[in-house]
Amino acid sequence: MRIDAISIFADYFQALDLSLLGKAQASGILDFKAHDLRDYTHDKHKTVDDTPYGGGAGMLMKPEPWGEAFDDILSDDLNQTDDRPVIIFTSPAGEVFKQATAHELAQRKHLVFACGRYEGIDQRVVEYAATKGEVRLISIGDYVLNGGEVAAIAMIEAIARLVPGVIGNAESLIEESHSDGLLEYPSYTKPSVWRGLEVPPVLLSGNHAAIAKWRHDQQVERTRQVRPDLLDE
Numbered sequence: 001m002r003i004d005a006i007s008i009f010a011d012y013f014q015a016l017d018l019s020l021l022g023k024a025q026a027s028g029i030l031d032f033k034a035h036d037l038r039d040y041t042h043d044k045h046k047t048v049d050d051t052p053y054g055g056g057a058g059m060l061m062k063p064e065p066w067g068e069a070f071d072d073i074l075s076d077d078l079n080q081t082d083d084r085p086v087i088i089f090t091s092p093a094g095e096v097f098k099q100a101t102a103h104e105l106a107q108r109k110h111l112v113f114a115c116g117r118y119e120g121i122d123q124r125v126v127e128y129a130a131t132k133g134e135v136r137l138i139s140i141g142d143y144v145l146n147g148g149e150v151a152a153i154a155m156i157e158a159i160a161r162l163v164p165g166v167i168g169n170a171e172s173l174i175e176e177s178h179s180d181g182l183l184e185y186p187s188y189t190k191p192s193v194w195r196g197l198e199v200p201p202v203l204l205s206g207n208h209a210a211i212a213k214w215r216h217d218q219q220v221e222r223t224r225q226v227r228p229d230l231l232d233e
């Protein structure tokens with residue numbers, strides 16, 4: 001899978017060189033590259049922003065550097081009709097990213113994350129991107145970040161770990177929070193008593209049916225208490 005990110009703070013994405021995603025990059029399963037939007041400017045100050053037409057607070061990202069960045073990064077995707085690239089604009093005004101979104105995007109060949117800063121990006125950039133790929137506006141939750149970089153890193157991690165081969169133990173993907181619409185059950189390891197706190201006896205019983213039932217009950221109870229919204233979906 002190929003993933004590109006376009007940002008004025010490409011250094012943020014160094015976090016993706018660590019741990020399992022770093023290994024996936026080294027082994028070639030994941031081809032990730034962060035691009036500095038300022039490399040697509042031509043003036044001495046490498047300007048990427050300007051004031052909004054119609055007035056208003058703050059600055060907007062100007063379209064020209066984005067257009068050049070897409071032309072460059074998507075040049076290999078020309079004639080791609082079967083699996084178009086997906087261009088993701090990080091935006092607190094977008095659809096909310098879910099585990100289902102991660103599964104959908106993990107099936108695609110090429111993702112491009114366009115990370116906005118300031119008050120956003122000139123809307124024509126979104127229209128232009130739609131001529132080059134499938135466009136999605138995605139948020140990671142109902143709060144505001146200073147820019148899309150941290151959101152893109154979160155999404156890339158959630159997506160890439162679903163790509164076959166990125167996680168050595170594929171079984172660990174099966175029983176985790178959100179994979180079945182419920183939160184994960186609590187887990188315990190040795191010792192069986194620690195500082196006077198005991199592991200629930202059923203887990204030591206060797207009765208696999210009873211353990212499976214206990215874990216499922218814990219999932220439902222946890223979800224009901226902290227995320228009742230998940231039970232209605």
Ligand code: 6GU
Binds near residue numbers: 089090092
């Ligand atoms: Cl994708 N971007 C920004 N700037 N803020 C956010 C977000 C994205 N998702 C939640 N808050």
